[in-house]
Amino acid sequence: NAGVTQTPKFRILKIGQSMTLQCTQDMNHNYMYWYRQDPGMGLKLIYYSVGAGITDKGEVPNGYNVSRSTTEDFPLRLELAAPSQTSVYFCASSYGDRGSYGYTFGSGTRLTVV
Amino acid sequence: KNEVEQSPQNLTAQEGEFITINCSYSVGISALHWLQQHPGGGIVSLFMLSSGKKKHGRLIATINIQEKHSSLHITASHPRDSAVYICAVGRGAQKLVFGQGTRLTINP
Numbered sequence: 001n002a003g004v005t006q007t008p009k010f011r012i013l014k015i016g017q018s019m020t021l022q023c024t025q026d027m028n029h030n031y032m033y034w035y036r037q038d039p040g041m042g043l044k045l046i047y048y049s050v051g052a053g054i055t056d057k058g059e060v061p062n063g064y065n066v067s068r069s070t071t072e073d074f075p076l077r078l079e080l081a082a083p084s085q086t087s088v089y090f091c092a093s094s095y096g097d098r099g100s101y102g103y104t105f106g107s108g109t110r111l112t113v114v
Numbered sequence: 115k116n117e118v119e120q121s122p123q124n125l126t127a128q129e130g131e132f133i134t135i136n137c138s139y140s141v142g143i144s145a146l147h148w149l150q151q152h153p154g155g156g157i158v159s160l161f162m163l164s165s166g167k168k169k170h171g172r173l174i175a176t177i178n179i180q181e182k183h184s185s186l187h188i189t190a191s192h193p194r195d196s197a198v199y200i201c202a203v204g205r206g207a208q209k210l211v212f213g214q215g216t217r218l219t220i221n222p
Contacts, residue, residue, distance in 0.1 A: 045209055
């Protein structure tokens with residue numbers, strides 16, 4: 001039972017480069033999320049999805065894009081990396097609405113933009 | 115002012131002590147979550163609650179909806195409990211708003 005799988009675990013990017021952070025869950029959860037965690041700060045929501053084909057912006061969406069073509073996968077795309085995107089990124093999933101069910105988090109991706 | 119405030123920000127205690135971490139929030143919520151994050155590690159969901167009290171092993175979580183306040187208690191604390199404990203509140207579409215976390219260190 002893998003839960004939420006994120007890849008890669010670590011990555012160093014140069015300014016202006018692009019990359020995709022992968023996220024896959026095998027629990028048939030309909031809700032999926034991308035959060036970033038900056039040092040000393042609480043996690044901030046980047047994008048979320050309530051089901052395949054449906055995505056929406058969170059608090060800090062600028063510089064990112066997402067897609068949700070299947071229930072299982074929710075990749076996060078950085079098009080032109082900037083130093084401000086240096087952070088730890090967490091993918092998460094949940095099932096149901098009204099906060100009825102708990103969250104499952106991936107192990108995180110530590111991204112450094114230089 | 116943050117929507118979710120945790121106190122204390124840092125807490126150091128001796129093994130065996132009773133630990134309390136507090137969380138106050140200022141908005142309407144669907145549920146409140148307590149999460150645990152070990153250094154360099156992922157995030158684990160400890161509790162999700164919308165009323166009353168939940169217990170799992172040595173961990174107890176309570177919530178008072180009227181006062182918009184929750185507490186996480188650890189009984190008989192152990193060095194392996196050392197971690198960052200995060201309070202988060204659920205909003206629409208189950209989006210979470212997070213507190214800054216409480217860094218707990220338990221010394222042997």
